[in-house]
Structures are given as structure tokens and as C-alpha cells.
Amino acid sequence: xxxxxxxxxxxxxxxxxxxxxxxxxxxxxxxxxxxxxxxxxxxxxxxxxxxxxxxxxxxxxxxxxxxxxxxxxxxxxxxxxxxxxxxxxxxxxxxxxxxxxxxxxxxxxxxxxxxxxxxxxxxxxxxxxxxxxxxxxxxxxxxxxxxxxxxxxxxxxxxxxxxxxxxxxxxxxxxxxxxxxxxxxxxxxxxxxxxxxxxxxxxxxxxxxxxxxxxxxxxxxxxxxxxxxxxxxxxxxxxxxxxxxxxxxxxxxxxxxxxxxxxxxxxxxxxxxxxxxxxxxxxxxxxxxxxxx
Amino acid sequence: xxxxxxxxxxxxxxxxxxxxxxxxxxxxxxxxxxxxxxxxxxxxxxxxxxxxxxxxxxxxxxxxxxxxxxxxxxxxxxxxxxxxxxxxxxxxxxxxxxxxxxxxxxxxxxxxxxxxxxxxxxxxxxxxxxxxxxxxxxxxxxxxxxxxxxxxxxxxxxxxxxxxxxxxxxxxxxxxxxxxxxxxxxxxxxxxxxxxxxxxxxxxxxxxxxxxxxxxxxxxxxxxxxxxxxxxxxxxxxxxxxxxxxxxxxxxxxxxxxxxxxxxxxxxxxxxxxxxxxxxxxxxxxxxxxxxxxxxxxxxxxxxxxxxxxxxxxxxxxxxxxxxxxxxxxxxxxxxxxxxxxxxxxxxxxxxxxxxxxxxxxxxxxxxxxxxxxxxxxxxxxxxxxxxxxxxxxxxxxxxxxxxxxxxxxxxxxxxxxxxxxxxxxxxxxxxxxxxxxxxxxxxxxxxxxxxxxxxxxxxxxxxxxxxxxxxxxxxxxxxxxxxxxxxxxxxxxxxxxxxxxxxxxxxxxxxxxxxxxxxxxxxxxxxxxxxxxxxxxxxxxxxxx
Numbered sequence: 005x006x007x008x009x010x011x012x013x014x015x016x017x018x019x020x021x022x023x024x025x026x027x028x029x030x031x032x033x034x035x036x037x038x039x040x041x042x043x044x045x046x047x048x049x050x051x052x053x054x055x056x057x058x059x060x061x062x063x064x065x066x067x068x069x070x071x072x073x074x075x076x077x078x079x080x081x082x083x084x085x086x087x088x089x090x091x092x093x094x095x096x097x098x099x100x101x102x103x104x105x106x107x108x109x110x111x112x113x114x115x116x117x118x119x120x121x122x123x124x125x126x127x128x129x130x131x132x133x134x135x136x137x138x139x140x141x142x143x144x145x146x147x148x149x150x151x152x153x154x155x156x157x158x159x160x161x162x163x164x165x166x167x168x169x170x171x172x173x174x175x176x177x178x179x180x181x182x183x184x185x186x187x188x189x190x191x192x193x194x195x196x197x198x199x200x201x202x203x204x205x206x207x208x209x210x211x212x213x214x215x216x217x218x219x220x221x222x223x224x225x226x227x228x229x230x231x232x233x234x235x236x237x238x239x240x241x242x243x244x245x246x247x248x249x250x251x252x253x254x255x256x257x258x259x260x261x262x263x264x265x266x267x268x269x270x271x272x273x274x275x276x277x278x279x280x281x282x283x284x285x286x287x288x289x290x291x292x293x294x295x296x297x
Numbered sequence: 298x299x300x301x302x303x304x305x306x307x308x309x310x311x312x313x314x315x316x317x318x319x320x321x322x323x324x325x326x327x328x329x330x331x332x333x334x335x336x337x338x339x340x341x342x343x344x345x346x347x348x349x350x351x352x353x354x355x356x357x358x359x360x361x362x363x364x365x366x367x368x369x370x371x372x373x374x375x376x377x378x379x380x381x382x383x384x385x386x387x388x389x390x391x392x393x394x395x396x397x398x399x400x401x402x403x404x405x406x407x408x409x410x411x412x413x414x415x416x417x418x419x420x421x422x423x424x425x426x427x428x429x430x431x432x433x434x435x436x437x438x439x440x441x442x443x444x445x446x447x448x449x450x451x452x453x454x455x456x457x458x459x460x461x462x463x464x465x466x467x468x469x470x471x472x473x474x475x476x477x478x479x480x481x482x483x484x485x486x487x488x489x490x491x492x493x494x495x496x497x498x499x500x501x502x503x504x505x506x507x508x509x510x511x512x513x514x515x516x517x518x519x520x521x522x523x524x525x526x527x528x529x530x531x532x533x534x535x536x537x538x539x540x541x542x543x544x545x546x547x548x549x550x551x552x553x554x555x556x557x558x559x560x561x562x563x564x565x566x567x568x569x570x571x572x573x574x575x576x577x578x579x580x581x582x583x584x585x586x587x588x589x590x591x592x593x594x595x596x597x598x599x600x601x602x603x604x605x606x607x608x609x610x611x612x613x614x615x616x617x618x619x620x621x622x623x624x625x626x627x628x629x630x631x632x633x634x635x636x637x638x639x640x641x642x643x644x645x646x647x648x649x650x651x652x653x654x655x656x657x658x659x660x661x662x663x664x665x666x667x668x669x670x671x672x673x674x675x676x677x678x679x680x681x682x683x684x685x686x687x688x689x690x691x692x693x694x695x696x697x698x699x700x701x702x703x704x705x706x707x708x709x710x711x712x713x714x715x716x717x718x719x720x721x722x723x724x725x726x727x728x729x730x731x732x733x734x735x736x737x738x739x740x741x742x743x744x745x746x747x748x749x750x751x752x753x754x755x756x757x758x759x760x761x762x763x764x765x766x767x768x769x770x771x772x773x774x775x776x777x778x779x780x781x782x783x784x785x786x787x788x789x790x791x792x793x794x795x796x797x798x799x800x801x802x803x804x805x806x807x808x809x810x811x812x813x814x815x816x817x818x819x820x821x822x823x824x825x826x827x828x829x830x831x832x833x834x835x836x837x838x839x840x841x842x843x
Contacts, residue, residue, distance in 0.1 A: 023749040030748055044778030045785065047797055076733040077740025106645065110736060113728050141645075143637030149319075150634025157631060164712045181358065205319070216776060223809040224816060239776050268777040274748055275770050281752045282766070 015288035019281055030273055037269045044265045046257075051226055052243040055211045055233025058185060059092050066184035067177045068093055068100040071198070072115035073108050073190035078215045080267075084241030084260025085213030086189045087118050088248050094126045094133065095253040098184075099173050102136040103151070103159075111190075112139050116163065131171045136163045145201040152180035152202045180206045185232075189213035193222045199230050213240060238263040305833035312831040318630055329354050329377045330362055333591040334615040335575030336512075338566040340397050342404055342427050348573065349395050349406060350593055352377060352615075359391040361408065363428065364593075364613065371593075371613050379406070379422060379430050387418045387435070387451065394564035396514075398466035403427075405490070407436065407464050407473075417459055418451045419473075421490045436473065437491045444492050454495065456483050461564060463515040474515040474522065480504035482515075482524065505535055505542055512565040512574055525567050527574060532596070532607070545603050549596055570599030571610055591615050653700070656693035663690035703727055768803055775800020 012020075062068065070090070074082035093100050102119065104112035116136060128134060137159045140147060150158045156168045156178055168174045176182060186208055188195050193214035195203075203210040209232040212222055216237025225231040235244055241260025249257050330352025336359075337350040346366035351359040361379035364371045382388050388410030397406040403425040410418040422430040437444045437453040446453055457477035465472045473493055475483045482501035485493040500522070510526035517523070524535040524542070532549050535542040565574035576592045595610040663686045706727060710720030757763045774780045775796035784795040792798045829835040 020753070023752075026748055026752055027745045030745060045781040046778060047776065047781050049776075049801065076736030079733070079737060106641070110733065114733070141638040141641035143634070143641050146630065146634045146637055150631050154631060158634060164714070220772075220804055220808050221812060223805050224813040227805060227809050236776065239778070242778075264778055268779040270744075271773050271777050272779055274751060275774060277748065277752050278755050278766070278770075281755070282757050285756050 013288060013291055015284045015291060018284040019288060026277065030270070033273045034266060034270055037266045041262065042265055042269075044268055046242045046246045046261060046264070047239050048243055048246075049234075049236065049240060051231075051234040051236075052240055052247070055089075055187075055235065056092070056244065056247045058209060058211065058232050059089070059096065059098070062096070062098050062184045064097060065176070066098075066182055067173075068098055068185045068187060069180075069183045070100055070102045071186065071188040071190070072102050072104050073111045073188065074114065075108055075110040075191065076114065078191040079114060080259070080263045081215045081238045081241065082189050082191065082213060083114065083118060084238060084245060084258050084263065085235040086115065087122060087258055088241060088244040088260065089187060089189070089213070089235075090119065090122050090134075091126070091253055092244075092248050092251075094122065094128050095248075095251070097133075099132075099177070100134050101155070101174075101177065101183075102134065104136070104139045105142040106139045107142050109139065112136070112163065130164075131162070131166070132173055135168075135171055135174060137161075137168075138163055138165075145197045148197050148201045149205075152206060152208075154179055180208055183208050186210045187213070189235075191215045192218040193231075193234070194218075195222075195225070195231070199225065203230055211235075216240075238267050301836075301839045302833075304839055309831060309833060314629055315633070329360055330615060333575075333577070334362070334593055334613075335577075335591065336394050336564040337573040337575060337593045337595075338395050338397055338564065339568040339571070339573050339595075340399060340404065340427075341568075342399055345427075347404075347427050348593070349378070349397060350575070351393055351395065353391075359393050359411075361392055361395055361406070371611060373613070374428075378424075378428055379408075382410075382432075386412050387420060388412060393417075394461055396462065396464045396564065396566065398464060398471075400466050401469075405433075405466070406430065407462070407490075409459065409462065419459060419462060419475075434491065436493060438473075438485050438493045438495045440495045440497065442494065456495065456499070457481065460509075461513040463513065463564075465515070465517055467517065472515075472517070472522070474500065474524075476513045480506075480509065484522070501535075501542065505544075506533070514565050514567050514572075516567045523567075525565070525572065527565060527572075532572065532598070534598075547598070547601060547604065547607050549607055567598065570597065572596045572598050649700070653697065656690075656696050659693045660690040660697070699727075768807075771796055772800045772803055775803075 059068075070086070072086060074086065090100065102115055104115060119134065119136060122128075123130065123134065130136075138161045140151070140159065147158075156174070159168055161167060162171060180202060186198060186202065188198060188210070189212070191214065193212035195210055195212050198210050202208060210230065211233035212231055213235035214222065214237075216239065219234060219236035219240075222231055222234050222236075226234055235241055238260050242257065242264040245254075245257040245260045248254055330350075332353040334350050334352050337348050339346065339348045341347070348364040348366070348371060349361050350364065352362040353359045358381070360377045360381055363374045363378040365374070366372075379392065381391060388408075390411040392408045392410060395406055395408040397404055399405075400423070402423050404427045405421055405423045407419060407421050410420045412418065419436040421433045421436055423433055424430045435446060435451050437446055439445075439454050441454075444453060452459070455475065457475075457479050459475050460478050461476040463474045463476075469488055471485075471487055471490055471493060473485045473490075475485070477483065480501075481499040481503065483495060484500040485495040487493040501524070505524070506526055506528060508528055510528050512527040514525045515522050516525070518536070521537055526533045526535070527549070530549050531546055533544050533546045535544055537543075565572060567573075573593070573595050576594055578590070592615065593613040595612075596607050597610050598607065601607060666682075666685065666689075702723070706720050706724035709715060710718060710722070710724035715721040755766060755769075757766055774783070775798075780796040780800065784797050787794045826835070830838055
């Protein structure tokens with residue numbers, strides 16, 4: 005319990021300050037750095053490079069399967085990860101299929117907006133260079149297993165209601181044997197069903213993009229080789245965007261780089277406030293000990 | 298038998314089915330060569346001409362089929378003569394590039410087995426009748442007479458990764474030519490395929506052609522080997538002349554009589570002056586991917602001079618066949634997947650109906666009270682009827698209205714065809730202006746609460762809490778650009794003080810190790826529970842039965 009107001013020392017007042025002050029300061033930091041973009045060095049995590057190299061070495065006759073499961077809440081972190089990877093795939097002329105789930109309608113809608121925008125810029129055609137399937141009801145491992153065995157038998161139609169057999173690029177991609185990489189982009193990388201039912205069974209490489217806060221659970225799988233790459237949070241997106249830009253695929257970095265700069269100062273704010281709070285606690289304790297003495 | 302026991306048996310059998318489906322390797326079904334055919338090799342046994350070829354039931358996963366020549370025509374066997382291994386790993390991903398020879402044992406066929414991991418394995422099988430094959434074992438090569446196989450070199454001491462090969466058996470001696478990834482050709486010889494001595498230097502030390510050949514074979518003219526390369530529609534023979542190789546080329550005819558074919562990759566075979574090879578259709582100068590009609594064809598090279606026109610001897614077309622079934626039990630998995638999809642869809646419907654009933658009932662009750670006479674007010678709070686109605690059922694009404702609007706707009710405005718219609722515009726507006734910003738706003742609000750919670754509760758009151766805070770700060774800052782900025786101020790050799798390095802080590806070593814321990818523990822528990830349920834030892838799941 006916080007001590008009564010009149011008995012509070014300065015350090016106690018700092019320690020138990022009104023949360024609204026914190027909210028206001030945090031809002032000022034975020035909005036301020038959103039408006040005034042500060043150029044920061046982009047981190048270069050090793051797993052981002054591994055995913056980039058993996059995509060660079062993909063055979064052109066096989067497709068990439070993208071599991072797009074991010075939502076509006078984590079768009080800031082995941083959209084950049086999705087966008088940078090599809091830009092890279094388009095640039096390498098590697099065809100890809102995007103799968104979304106009925107449990108997250110936002111994944112389909114947001115993913116489609118990004119796809120349409122990038123495809124238009126890079127002169128790619130829906131059905132020839134990429135395809136987005138109708139959202140699938142996610143019933144766990146069995147769903148992924150069925151999808152892996154027979155894409156045409158399980159998915160049937162794309163988002164525009166076209167039969168998969170009528171889509172030109174899908175003539176060549178019928179099962180997981182025609183897939184050279186699975187890339188899941190979501191708030192939580194949560195790829196354990198993909199690992200259990202697809203990656204470990206068929207040996208198809210799996211990579212993930214997830215929110216920074218969720219990425220720590222992916223590290224054991226990176227170490228074991230079950231995940232071949234990871235884009236963690238906006239920092240991962242920014243690092244990938246930097247590589248894509250350096251390769252001359254796009255002229256400028258994207259949302260990931262913008263977000264990571266603001267996120268950096270927001271993180272610094274959190275760290276500083278925790279340190280201030282702890283320092284205040286320490287000083288308060290010191291003061292009360294002196295008082296007792 | 299009690300109802301509970303019946304359920305237990307059903308659960309066990311279903312579990313067993315899916316367990317077997319999961320562990321059994323893929324198996325061919327449908328038409329084994331439905332996708333494409335290629336890599337033919339011809340041999341004459343007991344006066345009968347046989348042709349073996351690779352059939353794919355989809356991209357990759359090749360197995361060997363057979364054709365027999367009778368009355369001047371090639372007839373394909375409906376079933377494959379050599380399939381991929383079920384339980385051995387070396388060729389579970391397919392058999393490619395066969396070559397065969399008649400030996401005292403009968404017919405020996407060699408092929409490259411593709412497996413989950415590199416390298417491919419050159420393997421031999423033999424048959425008495427040219428139809429039923431017995432697996433013999435891998436071809437073993439050596440440069441120092443120690444004929445041993447290794448896990449990463451199953452063919453013994455191979456000089457490079459094998460891309461293709463050719464084999465010939467004459468006078469009790471095998472001659473095997475390996476075409477490697479660096480375009481070199483190595484020669485190995487010996488009486489037994491398990492004891493082949495590799496030459497100290499390659500037969501062809503560097504590439505003879507600028508491009509990688511589509512197909513490769515070697516045949517012998519007397520004792521001298523003749524290398525045959527096929528590149529697109531050009532066939533080239535190389536004969537040894539001094540230190541070099543002299544080429545002799547022909548423009549090959551189109552495989553199926555038209556100009557839109559190209560000679561497919563894989564192996565080919567030259568037998569008695571006839572070249573057997575597979576062809577594919579071509580588009581914009583590149584072979585197009587199957588499934589399309591593919592062809593096995595034979596071209597007469599006999600006594601043809603340099604550049605002379607060639608004539609096809611035979612052409613066997615293969616149209617796209619019946620779809621494959623990848624595994625024995627895959628029907629069950631597909632059925633279960635579809636069943637669960639349907640059940641999942643129903644669950645969504647039931648949830649929607651439930652919500653509609655709940656909110657509809659609320660609106661209905663409020664509407665009844667709306668007409669209640671003044672003074673007999675049943676609703677709490679009193680006041681005007683409209684205000685009461687909105688207070689009690691306002692959110693329900695908004696929910697139902699938006700549910701209906703969103704369903705209609707989504708159904709009619711989702712597809713590309715709806716572009717420009719009111720439905721598409723409404724759907725996009727509802728999503729972009731309401732759903733997405735609200736989702737982001739709700740998520741963003743959590744951050745404010747997190748800051749408040751961290752500020753108030755994240756206090757270093759013990760040594761462990763101190764470690765926790767230090768790790769949290771290192772990880773948070775180390776992954777951000779600010780960490781990079783701070784690291785740039787520290788000399789490169791002082792890694793321990795560089796936050797990105799420290800953060801990556803914390804995450805990939807300490808965090809990974811601890812999380813792995815938690816995961817393994819949890820998963821062992823899950824396996825134990827699953828086994829108990831599967832074997833009927835856990836009665837709690839059947840508690841409502843009987």
C-alpha cells in the first residue's frame with residue numbers, strides 16, 4: 005500500500021506517482037518520435053540474414069507457402085516482416101501461396117492489402133506469381149497435414165472464389181513436395197503444429213516472423229534447425245527491409261524501419277522509468293533507515 | 298460390453314490409424330507416372346528388348362517403370378517394377394537416373410537414390426526376369442582399396458557430389474563413370490560393384506561444355522569411352538584425342554514431331570547406336586513444368602556424320618495420368634481434415650447463432666418493456682422508455698446491426714469481381730475505418746498498462762529480481778537500434794559490454810536452454826496423458842458415459 009499523501013517523501017511520490025503522468029509522458033514520447041523521425045542504426049540479427057540467404061537460394065520451380073496470421077494489433081511489427089519477404093520473393097520470381105485462417109479474419113484482409121500494393125508496384129499478377137487461398141478453418145495438426153498432402157484437395161478455392169485448378173501457377177504446386185519454404189508471420193510465431201506435422205515429416209524448411217515479445221520462445225527451435233530463420237519484431241522487419249533495399253529490390257525502407265525507431269525510444273522510456281522507480285525505492289528505503297537511526 | 302469400453306476401443310483404433318498414417322513413409326498410388334516420364338535406359342535380355350524409365354507421380358519422387366518391345370511396339374507395364382524404399386531412408390525421396398547392364402546374375406540396374414539429406418546414393422538392384430528386383434546395396438568406390446561406406450559418403454570415397462552417372466559391364470568388369478557437380482567425369486572400374494577402384498585423376502578434369510548438359514551417358518567404342526552430352530536440342534559426342542576430347546554434334550529432331558520440345562534432364566542411354574531420352578514441352582526457351590504430356594523417344598545416331606539430320610526411331614507419349622494418393626492411409630487424414638473443417642465451421646455458426654439469440658432476446662425483452670405503461674416501469678433506473686431501451690439493449694442492437702452488415706458486405710464484397718460496388722466499398726470502410734483501428738487501439742492500450750505495472754511492480758527486492766531486471770533491460774535494449782547505437786561506442790573487442798551481442802547470447806543460450814527444458818517436460822507430460830487416453834487407462838474423459 006502506498007503511504008498516506010501527507011506523510012509521503014519526494015522519493016515515495018516518485019515511486020507511487022499517478023499512472024496518468026506515465027501515460028501522458030509515454031504518449032508524448034511515442035507521438036513525438038513518430039512525428040520527428042530519428043535515423044537509427046538498424047540491428048542485424050543473425051537469423052534475419054539466414055532467412056534472407058535461404059530465400060536467395062530457393063529454387064525457382066518451387067513455391068513458398070506463407071502463413072499470414074497477423075492482426076491489426078500487431079500490424080506495426082508484423083506487416084513489415086510480411087512485406088519485406090514478399091518483395092524479396094517477387095524480386096526473385098519465386099511464386100508463393102498465402103494461407104490465412106478463419107479464426108483471424110484480419111490476417112486475410114491486412115495481408116491482402118499488402119499483397120495488392122506490392123504486387124502492383126512490382127508488376128506481379130495474382131494467380132500467376134502469387135495466390136491467396138480462401139481462409140481455412142484451423143483444426144490444428146490435422147488441417148496442416150491435409151494441406152501438406154494435397155493442397156488442391158483441401159483448399160479448393162482462392163480468395164476470389166476461383167477454383168485452384170483454374171489458377172495457372174497452381175498447376176505446378178500440388179502438395180508440400182512443391183514447397184521449398186514455409187514462412188509463418190503472426191503475433192505469436194506458434195509454429196509448433198507446423199513443426200510437428202509438416203517440417204519434421206516432410207523436411208520442408210520453416211521460418212517465422214513474430215512480435216518481439218513472443219520471439220523468445222522460438223530460440224530453441226532455431227538452435228535445433230527446425231526453424232531456419234526468424235524475424236523478431238519490428239527490429240527483424242527493419243533488418244530484412246535493409247537487406248532488401250541494399251539488394252536494390254526497393255528504393256527505400258518500409259514500415260519496420262519507421263516503427264523500430266519509435267519503438268527504440270519507447271523501450272528506452274520503459275527502461276528509464278523502471279530504473280527511476282527502483283532508484284526512488286532505494287532512496288526511500290535509505291531515507292527511512294536514516295530516520296529510524 | 299459397456300458403452301465406455303466401446304468408446305475406448307473406437308478411440309484406440311482411430312488413434313492407431315492416425316499414428317500409422319503419421320509414421321508410415323509416403324507410398325505411391327494412382328498412376329505412378331502420372332506427372333511425367335524421363336531418363337529411359339534400354340537393354341536386351343533373352344532376346345527381348347526392355348526399357349526402364351523414371352516415372353514421377355508428382356514433382357520428384359521418381360520410381361522405375363518398364364516397357365517391353367513386342368511386335369515392333371513398346372508397351373508400358375501398368376505397375377512400376379521398382380519402388381521407393383518404405384523403411385530405408387536412402388531412396389525415400391525418389392529414384393532417378395537409372396542405368397542397367399546384363400550380368401551373369403541376370404539384369405543389374407543402378408540408380409541414384411534421393412533421400413532427405415544429401416548426398417544422393419548410387420545403389421544397385423538385380424533381377425532374374427527383368428521385372429522383380431532384389432536390392433543389392435550401394436556401389437562402393439575407393440582410391441586406396443579400402444572399400445568402406447560412411448554416413449556422409451555412402452558410396453565410399455567419392456571425389457565430388459554425384460550429378461549423374463553411367464555404367465557398363467563387359468567381360469566380367471564394371472566401368473562406372475561419375476558426372477559430378479563440378480562437371481568433371483571420373484572413372485571407376487572393378488569386377489564387383491562393392492569394390493570399384495577409382496582412378497587417381499579424373500577422366501575429364503574440367504568442363505567440356507559451357508553449360509551443364511541436360512542428360513549424360515557414356516558408351517564404349519572398343520576400349521575407348523565415348524561421352525554423350527545432350528544440351529537442349531543438341532547432341533554431342535566426345536571422343537578422346539590426345540590430351541583433349543573431340544566433339545561431334547547433331548541438331549536433334551523435335552521429340553514429338555514439333556518444335557516445342559526440349560530434351561529433358563536426367564539420364565539418357567545410348568544402346569547400339571540408338572539414343573534413348575526423355576523430352577518435355579518448351580515455352581520461351583525453357584522446359585515447362587509438368588504435368589503436361591512428356592515423351593520418351595529414341596534417336597538413331599548410327600553412322601551419322603557431323604551435323605547430319607537425325608531421325609527418331611520411336612516415340613512414346615505419356616499423357617497426364619490419374620492423381621496420386623501420397624500415402625496408404627491419406628484418405629483418412631484428408632477426411633479427418635475436411636470433417637474438422639466442417640465441424641469448425643459449424644462451431645462458428647453455433648457461436649454466431651448463440652450470440653444472436655442472446656442479444657435478440659435482450660432486445661425483445663427491452664422492446665416489451667418499452668411499451669409498458671408509465672408508472673408500471675419494470676426496468677431499473679426509471680426514466681424515459683427510449684433511454685431505458687438503449688441502456689439495456691443498445692449495445693445488443695449495435696452488435697446485431699453490425700453483425701448483419703458485416704456478413705452481407707463480406708459475402709458480397711470480398712472478391713475482386715466486386716470492385717467498385719457498394720458492397721466492396723462498405724466492406725473496406727468497415728474494416729479499414731472501424732475494425733482495424735479498434736483492434737490496434739485495444740492492443741496499444743495494453744502497452745500503457747504494462748508501463749504502469751512495470752513502473753510500480755518491477756522492483757529489485759532480491760538478488761534474483763536484480764538478475765531478472767538486468768536480463769530484461771539487456772534484452773529489451775539490445776534488440777533495438779538504441780542498443781546498436783550504444784554498442785558502437787564500445788570497442789569491438791569488448792563483446793561482453795555490447796548489448797546486442799549480450800542480448801543475443803541471453804536469448805539463444807540461456808533462454809533457449811531453459812525454455813527447452815520446460816518444453817521437454819511439458820511435452821513428455823502430454824505424451825503420457827495422450828498415451829493414457831489412447832490406451833483407455835484414463836477414465837476421466839469418459840466420465841459422462843454410463
